[in-house]
Amino acid sequence: MTDAASSAPARAAGFLRRYPVVTLLILLAVLTAGLQVTSLIMYGKPIVNQLWFGNRLNYAIALAMLAACQTITMFTGGIDLSAAVVATIVAFVTATLTPSLGAGPAILVAMLPALAVGLLNGFGIGVCRVHPLIMTLGSGLIATGFLLVYQRTVIATGTEVPAALVWLGTGRTLGLPNVLVVFLPFAAFLIWAQGRWGFGRLLYAVGANENAARLSGVRIWQVHMALYLVAALIAGLTGLVYVGQIRQASLSLALPLLLPAVAATVIGGTSIFGGRGSYAGTIVGAMILAVLVSLLTLLQIPEGARRILFGAVILAVTAVYVRLSDQG
Amino acid sequence: MAETDSASPVLDATGVSKRFGPVVALHDAALRVGRGEIVALMGANGAGKSTLVKILTGALRHDGGTIRIRGREGHFASPAAARAAGLVPVYQEPSLIPHLDVADNLRLTRTPREAFLRWASELGAPDVPLDEMTGRLPLATLRILDLARALASEPEVLMLDEMTAALPTDLVERVLKVVRAQADAGRSIIYISHRFAEIAAICDRATVLRDGATVADLPVEPGVEEKIVEQMLGAALTPVVPAAHAAAAVAAAGPPRLRVRGLSVGPRLSDVSFDLRAGEVLGVVALEGQGQDQLFDALAGFRRPDRGTIEVDGTARSFRHPADAIAAGHTLVPGNRADALLMVRPVRENIALPLIARPAKWGPINMREEAAIVAEAIARLQIDTRAQGEARRLSGGNQQKVTIARWIATGVRTLLLFDPTRGIDVRTKRQIYGLVRDLAAQGAAILFYTSELKEIQAACDRSIVIFNGRVVDEIAAGEATEANLMRAAYGLTGRDHAAGVPA
Ligand SMILES: Nc1ncnc2c1ncn2[C@@H]1O[C@H](COP(=O)(O)OP(=O)(O)OP(=O)(O)O)[C@@H](O)[C@H]1O
Ligand SMILES: [Mg+2]
Numbered sequence: 001m002t003d004a005a006s007s008a009p010a011r012a013a014g015f016l017r018r019y020p021v022v023t024l025l026i027l028l029a030v031l032t033a034g035l036q037v038t039s040l041i042m043y044g045k046p047i048v049n050q051l052w053f054g055n056r057l058n059y060a061i062a063l064a065m066l067a068a069c070q071t072i073t074m075f076t077g078g079i080d081l082s083a084a085v086v087a088t089i090v091a092f093v094t095a096t097l098t099p100s101l102g103a104g105p106a107i108l109v110a111m112l113p114a115l116a117v118g119l120l121n122g123f124g125i126g127v128c129r130v131h132p133l134i135m136t137l138g139s140g141l142i143a144t145g146f147l148l149v150y151q152r153t154v155i156a157t158g159t160e161v162p163a164a165l166v167w168l169g170t171g172r173t174l175g176l177p178n179v180l181v182v183f184l185p186f187a188a189f190l191i192w193a194q195g196r197w198g199f200g201r202l203l204y205a206v207g208a209n210e211n212a213a214r215l216s217g218v219r220i221w222q223v224h225m226a227l228y229l230v231a232a233l234i235a236g237l238t239g240l241v242y243v244g245q246i247r248q249a250s251l252s253l254a255l256p257l258l259l260p261a262v263a264a265t266v267i268g269g270t271s272i273f274g275g276r277g278s279y280a281g282t283i284v285g286a287m288i289l290a291v292l293v294s295l296l297t298l299l300q301i302p303e304g305a306r307r308i309l310f311g312a313v314i315l316a317v318t319a320v321y322v323r324l325s326d327q328g
Numbered sequence: 329m330a331e332t333d334s335a336s337p338v339l340d341a342t343g344v345s346k347r348f349g350p351v352v353a354l355h356d357a358a359l360r361v362g363r364g365e366i367v368a369l370m371g372a373n374g375a376g377k378s379t380l381v382k383i384l385t386g387a388l389r390h391d392g393g394t395i396r397i398r399g400r401e402g403h404f405a406s407p408a409a410a411r412a413a414g415l416v417p418v419y420q421e422p423s424l425i426p427h428l429d430v431a432d433n434l435r436l437t438r439t440p441r442e443a444f445l446r447w448a449s450e451l452g453a454p455d456v457p458l459d460e461m462t463g464r465l466p467l468a469t470l471r472i473l474d475l476a477r478a479l480a481s482e483p484e485v486l487m488l489d490e491m492t493a494a495l496p497t498d499l500v501e502r503v504l505k506v507v508r509a510q511a512d513a514g515r516s517i518i519y520i521s522h523r524f525a526e527i528a529a530i531c532d533r534a535t536v537l538r539d540g541a542t543v544a545d546l547p548v549e550p551g552v553e554e555k556i557v558e559q560m561l562g563a564a565l566t567p568v569v570p571a572a573h574a575a576a577a578v579a580a581a582g583p584p585r586l587r588v589r590g591l592s593v594g595p596r597l598s599d600v601s602f603d604l605r606a607g608e609v610l611g612v613v614a615l616e617g618q619g620q621d622q623l624f625d626a627l628a629g630f631r632r633p634d635r636g637t638i639e640v641d642g643t644a645r646s647f648r649h650p651a652d653a654i655a656a657g658h659t660l661v662p663g664n665r666a667d668a669l670l671m672v673r674p675v676r677e678n679i680a681l682p683l684i685a686r687p688a689k690w691g692p693i694n695m696r697e698e699a700a701i702v703a704e705a706i707a708r709l710q711i712d713t714r715a716q717g718e719a720r721r722l723s724g725g726n727q728q729k730v731t732i733a734r735w736i737a738t739g740v741r742t743l744l745l746f747d748p749t750r751g752i753d754v755r756t757k758r759q760i761y762g763l764v765r766d767l768a769a770q771g772a773a774i775l776f777y778t779s780e781l782k783e784i785q786a787a788c789d790r791s792i793v794i795f796n797g798r799v800v801d802e803i804a805a806g807e808a809t810e811a812n813l814m815r816a817a818y819g820l821t822g823r824d825h826a827a828g829v830p831a
Contacts (some may be wrong), residue, residue: 014349196693198684205681208670215628215668216734217654217685226690275672 020269020321024284027317031291039298048296054177056290058169058245061079061183064286065238066254067261067268068190071282073146074265075194075203075224077274078125080231082117082140084258087239089113089147089250094240095159095249103162111236117143118232119225126224151251157203159249169244179241186237190279203227207274263314265290269321288317330738334561336399337362338516339384339415340486343654344665345540346379347720350658352377356541357393359518361609366507366517368527368548371537372560372753373725374712377520378420381487384518385417386410402617405699411437414484420520420724420751421666426463430473433462443480450501451476452616467664468616468779469495470491475503479510486510487518490724492526493751493784494663496616496779504530508686522725522753523780524553536560536742583642585657585742586627591636593622599636599798604742604773607763611784611791613813619797620777621663624746627775628660640742651685657741661731661748663777668731671720676702678719678730682738705733708763709757724751732760740767743774749783761787782810795819 014054015023028283032048039047069083090110097106117139124135171178191282194200202223205213210220242254270277344357346736351606354376361367384395386404395403397413404410407417423431434441441458450457453472462470471494478486488507492500508530511517519531527534527548534552536544536559544559547551558564578727586604591597597619604610614620625631627638629647629716637644640656647653650660662668670678679702683689706713709729715721719730721805728751735743745764749757764787768774776788785808791803793816801816815821 076555189371193692197691198693199690201677201680201684201693204673204677205670208673209667212668212670213685214650214683215660215662216682217651218681219649219651222687226687271672275670 017028020282021278021280023321024268024281024288028284028288028291031288031295031309035291035295035298038295042298047294050175052294054172054175056287056294058177058179059293060283060287060290061177061179062238062242062245062254062261063257063264063289064283065183065186065241066235066257067264067282067286068186068279069235069238070262070265071268071270071277071279072190072194072203072234073132073227073231074207074270074272075200075274075277076207076227077272078224078227078263079136079272080121080235081133081227081258082121082143083136083231083235083238083261084254085140085143085147086114086117086232086235087242087254087257089143090236091253092249092251092283093150093159093244094165095243096154096157098160098162099158102166107240108163111233113143113146114232114236114239115229118229121228121232122225124227126221147251161243161247161249165240165244166247167244169241170247179245182237182241187279187283194279199223199226204275207271207276209275260289261286263318266318267314267321289314331631338398339381339383339395339518342394344380344383344395345391346376346383346388347391347442348715351721352540354383354390354540357543358545359384359535360545361516361518363516364514364517365533366509366531368531368534369518369520369537370527370534370556370560373729373756374714374723375537375560377537378489378538379513381417381419381489381518381520384410385415385487386421387417389611411481411483414482415487416478416481416483416485418471418474418478418489420489420493422462422467423474424462424470427461428457429461430465431458434458434477437477439477439480439483441582444476445480447479447506448473450506452499466617466621468496468499472499472503475506477508481504483515485518486715487520489520490522490751491519492521492523494747494779496614497781497817500526500779522751522757524556524754525782527556528553534670534819537564540800543672546701557754560753563757565758575811583639585641586775587637587639587642589637589639591623591626591638592634592797593619593626593631594634596797597622597626600794600797600799601636602792602799602802604775606771606773607768608790609774609776609788611769611788611808612775612794613781613784613791613803613817614667614777614794615817618745618794620794623794624660624662624744624775624777627653628658628662628746630660647741654682654685655676657744658744659735659738659740661746663736663746663750664725665724665731666751668734669719672718675706675716675719675722675730679705679734679737682734686741701737705719705737708736708759709733710759725753725756728752729756730761736763740772743767743772745774745776746779747777747779749778749780758786781810781813793817793821801827 036046036048066083066087069080073080093110093113095104098110120139121136124130124224125132168178168182202218206220206223214220243249246253264285265282266272267288268281270281296309335774340360342358344354346354357376357380359369359380369377379388383390386406392533394401445456453469471491475491492503504526507517516658521527529549534546534548534556535542536556538560546555584603585606589601591600594666611621622631626633629650629652645656655709679717680698709732711733712726712727720728732748749760765772778784785805788805790802790804791808795817796819800819801821803816
């Protein structure tokens with residue numbers, strides 16, 4: 001462990017370590033200001049207004065919800081690559097069953113595949129000790145296969161996104177997106193539970209030192225089982241929120257959100273090695289990405305270059321963050 | 329001053345200071361060592377010994393003060409630079425990389441293999457498994473290999489940070505002999521240990537650190553121990569009366585808390601039998617690798633025994649998981665704290681971990697209650713919590729205290745202590761003996777393995793001696809002198825009997 005003397009970087013590192021989320025919020029503010037300035041220079045008019053804000057917030061919330069699956073699994077040193085597939089399936093099944101069953105029962109039935117994938121992941125990772133990366137990649141592929149089979153059987157029926165979900169996804173009240181009704185309690189609960197529920201603490205413990213957790217009487221498989229089940233249910237919930245925003249179910253609905261969700265988690269300061277992190281950081285990470293997407297679109301960079309820039313920014317932010325916050 | 333004459337010190341540090349954020353680890357540390365000299369660096373847990381060694385060997389940068397090496401002022405940018413200049417440390421925690429085998433570890437630091445193997449066998453590890461993953465080797469072996477690696481690079485100044493803390497007596501003797509021979513050959517040694525017998529045996533001088541400042545520099549002579557302790561703690565320590573604890577077991581009637589019969593685990597432990605009663609502290613004495621690790625692993629549910637029975641309160645139990653052992657009241661404090669700690673989590677979460685292990689406890693935590701439990705455990709073990717945000721930032725001794733505090737917080741029925749005072753300073757050691765006695769008086773049954781034979785008399789009612797995988801002797805506290813224990817530990821008492829087994 002090397003340590004710079006109490007120089008400026010060391011002090012910055014100390015600050016970062018103590019207030020990681022504050023640091024991210026500063027970055028978010030800087031990015032937003034940059035976006036505004038760019039818009040004023042390029043088009044002579046501001047981009048950041050209420051409409052823009054609601055729109056970005058919607059995107060950030062969907063991202064942050066999918067990133068919740070990544071965050072809680074990453075606390076243990078895991079990951080959930082099946083989350084986007086699960087979200088897509090739940091959304092698709094809901095939309096195809098709503099015309100015949102009605103919204104409520106359709107949603108209930110649609111959550112069953114999420115349950116199944118969660119149990120499969122938990123079993124594979126907790127009991128068979130398959131690495132989470134491999135296990136969730138595999139279960140995601142299997143689930144995709146089932147989705148294709150299912151799609152062929154319902155080819156004739158129409159689809160309908162339940163009105164309640166559309167209200168949630170696109171409606172506004174007092175200028176704020178309605179989805180906050182779901183997201184605020186969701187986020188508050190996760191942030192509370194991560195530090196003050198026995199289960200939340202165990203996630204960190206398993207990620208920090210599995211052996212120590214076992215020594216203290218924790219049966220690790222139980223933790224994994226419950227964790228991946230919860231992650232899959234959150235992914236399902238994300239699917240419902242997201243299909244309300246897009247207003248149309250498709251076979252690839254939430255798939256583009258997967259890697260940004262992982263990125264939001266890592267930018268938010270959660271360690272991929274487990275044991276450290278916070279959902280609060282992930283939320284800010286998702287907002288940073290939402291602003292970044294806006295900025296890159298505004299610059300009218302061609303798609304290829306946009307993706308390159310997007311990736312480079314993620315790498316840079318993460319590298320700086322990890323370097324600074326791990327030091328000392 | 330370009331060249332050194334023989335009188336000037338090889339290494340001379342004065343006024344060294346170091347802060348970690350708000351924590352002042354050192355503020356006025358001084359240390360001087362001459363050619364052929366062994367200097368003991370003494371101090372309570374958290375005094376700053378390890379920090380000073382890390383600064384001198386380039387692993388940390390100091391904030392202030394001067395360091396002169398052979399008269400030249402400067403400091404090293406990295407441990408590699410220090411090593412190139414002849415300053416070689418053995419740090420407090422094992423430093424071989426666990427995911428590499430021994431040979432790769434040697435290659436990584438460009439250590440000559442022949443010299444390494446020669447030193448390893450000189451130090452009592454004759455057949456080093458070069459292709460074994462180092463993470464799988466027992467702690468004592470890791471320490472020996474660390475030292476062999478340091479010696480192989482022919483250091484001019486050797487710094488040993490609690491090198492002997494995990495070692496049983498037989499290996500300690502070898503280490504001391506080798507270190508003394510190094511000094512006699514003109515090398516300089518800085519020696520950190522909490523064991524006074526070692527200081528008296530080999531050191532020439534003792535430098536004492538207290539709260540980050542050097543407060544004394546004393547020649548080692550008979551009777552210096554009290555002076556050192558007084559300087560270390562800033563107050564004299566009242567002498568303990570080695571109370572020969574009346575083996576008045578609280579629940580002498582009825583079946584014993586723990587009855588072990590014919591236990592065999594792997595190739596090392598064969599046919600061990602003993603009884604442990606409620607209210608009793610039973611010492612376990614063994615040289616390195618006599619099967620004591622396997623015994624504790626089996627009792628804690630980490631390994632299934634091949635043969636034999638474990639009875640708790642008269643009922644036979646088999647443990648498939650540590651959780652089963654915990655359910656039967658067994659709690660283990662393992663020898664290697666790296667196995668027990670959540671290094672990147674706060675001290676509080678480390679201590680409270682067992683409270684949330686069962687699914688029934690996965691819900692909301694009563695934060696106020698938890699804070700009270702944790703605060704009591706911290707106070708009881710006097711844990712220095714200045715750096716409590718992450719366990720890895722605590723000093724070695726304070727980390728060790730956290731591993732014990734965890735079980736004080738939860739309450740124990742049968743406590744399995746495997747070398748629990750490793751790296752803990754004199755004052756806290758006494759506190760731990762007291763704590764062990766208190767727990768026993770409250771009805772706990774305690775199995776206490778220690779690599780420091782003195783502790784048997786300080787804490788135990790009686791002890792069993794394991795040699796070659798068997799119990800070869802049983803010694804009451806009154807007769808548990810170091811000489812007696814040593815003789816038995818080497819298997820020289822000749823009696824091969826199962827201790828405490830009434831017919
Ligand atoms: N990386 C760090 N961050 C914050 N505090 C630290 C760090 N490393 C050490 N400290 C603090 O510096 C102080 C001195 O620690 P050090 O490890 O030098 O003690 P020590 O004398 O070696 O004790 P021990 O006998 O327990 O090994 C302790 O209070 C410790 O918590
Ligand atoms: Mg130390």
